[in-house]
Amino acid sequence: MAAPKVAVVGAGVIGLSTALCITETCPSCSVTILSDQFSPNTTSDVAAGMLIPHTYPGTPIHVQKQWFKETFAYLFAISNSAEASEAGIHLVSGWQVFKNAPKEELPFWSDVVLGFRLMSEAELRKFPQHRFGQAFMTLKCDCPPYLLWLEKRLKATGAQMYTRKVADLWELHSEYNVVVNCAGIGAQQLVGDKELFPVRGQVLKVHAPWVKNFIRDGDGLTYIYPGIHRVTLGGTREKESWSLFPDPGTTKDIFDRCCSLEPSLRGAQDIKVKVGLRPSRRCVRLQREVLSQGGLKLPVVHNYGHGAGGFSMHRGTAKEAARLVGECIAALQGSLSRAKL
């Protein structure tokens, strides 16, 4: 097979990073990204892009740690280079505070982020309602810049991008040798995955450039994440809600909760409200599948269901997906050779 044709469905952080990994591991592949949405209209664009992992109950911890480590190392290198500002990657330090002591004292990722330690008494005084806290430094991927940077790097490799709503993966079988499904929440409709469900998140993106540290409540519901130009205030976790419309009552509630953690936010300007549906699953679906109809086959690699942990795990899962694509191509080439005999 001279130039295997690979289609990647989805152009959020998972689709774009997976496509980029494929161009890295398989330079002879021709890669095409197909998506009904591109930045700034993907789910990834709503997220703050903080590298603070979400724990998947259905994936072994050592695997999640490996994915996170790879993602962290990759972004750390970018943050320390001249490309950092264009890619939207920057280091940010801050605190995760708890009203009640967390079940596990040390999260699995505590030795991957930088300078992880427990907060001192003096630091906790800033949060009178919280009794326990962790301080650390991590990375943030600002979107749209990060997605646009990935798109730029993809174009440089010759990859193509098209706006197209794929209704069924099989419709691609005549044009492509391998299809990679990075459709995120779209996978529910695309492949009928009943284990995938939305967790609705509403956020505010505000102008408050004096906020330099992140603050996150350990319950995951209230957080303040300073980005390059805006601070993301969150949030909500509404299971099974499909609504993409901002709710005004929720906006006020998020704002009040964040102001109680950081009173200076009362002076925040130009509040923009956004909604995203986290594509949630017990575990990320990262596996091969072969679709077949009437004697014809289409190898598929699934890479979706990252829920609240998309940014934290994206590079690690993208590399694994690229490896699986490599296996698919090897298998295709093997069967082609056999066909010739």
Added chain:
Amino acid sequence: MRVAIIGAGVIGLSTALCIHEQYHSLVPSLEMEVYADRYTPRTTSDGAAGLWQPYLSDHGNLQETLWNKETFDYLLGHLGSPAAKEMGLFLISGYNLFTQPVPDPSWRNIVLGFRNLTPKELELFPGYSYGWFNTALMLECRSYLPWLTNRLTQRGVKFFHKKVESFQEVLAPWVKHFIITHDIESGIYNSPYVIPGSEFTVLGGIYQHGNWNEENSAQDHKTIWENCCRLLPALQNAKIVEEWSGLRPARPWVRLERETVRHGQFQAEVIHNYGHGGFGITIHWGCAMAAARLFGSILQEKKLASLPQPRL
């Protein structure tokens, strides 16, 4: 009673406010006036980035360490108030970098979360083998001085030779931490530093004893830019929007004392509060309080007010 404040930088205005707050109700005849050749945004204070951080060593000057702590605690207490944003006050964390291990500074327990850098973090800064990380405060004088001016104006304090302007610019908004490098040989603030403010980021690293020149030097510009970009490669894409040179009022120690000045038959009590070098913002409130105590003792001597015992 007429009180003149000479100087409208951070020291002048905070001293004025401190004295007025404490004594105005006790001395109804108190009239306070501020005189200065420069007002915000043209004072030395306006050019400072505004980072609360004393020098590395207090050289045994415990008094100054106490004033620094008083200032930090005072500002920390204001962090949660609605005024914080208007004051230009916010928390900021960051690094101090060294080429060799150094003793902990006198202020390690004043700031929040002081710790040494881990080897992984030091990888970010080739050439530096030791460092600290802590959370401190920023107090941007381009906001703080106008805020102090408003408080004083509300109290009826008068200003002379006043002019108001403003700057608004963006440099490197992705930088969220301060980074201060130290070179024991070249001395304090003579090696690169990066301090992100609320709107733009300050790049610096020039500390030239005895140089009275306030003109920007092309050589110094090159030194600062090249050294800071080597420290933080991401800065190469930053846009330079402004350049400024200021004269830190350096002295072996702060002059904070009374003096009686006589001219013929006239006599005036002078309180000196100057010589804060590169740590004026860091020490300002502690010094303002000390100056206010000196003011109180003057009042007592002149029996201009019946005061309770001064609180130390």
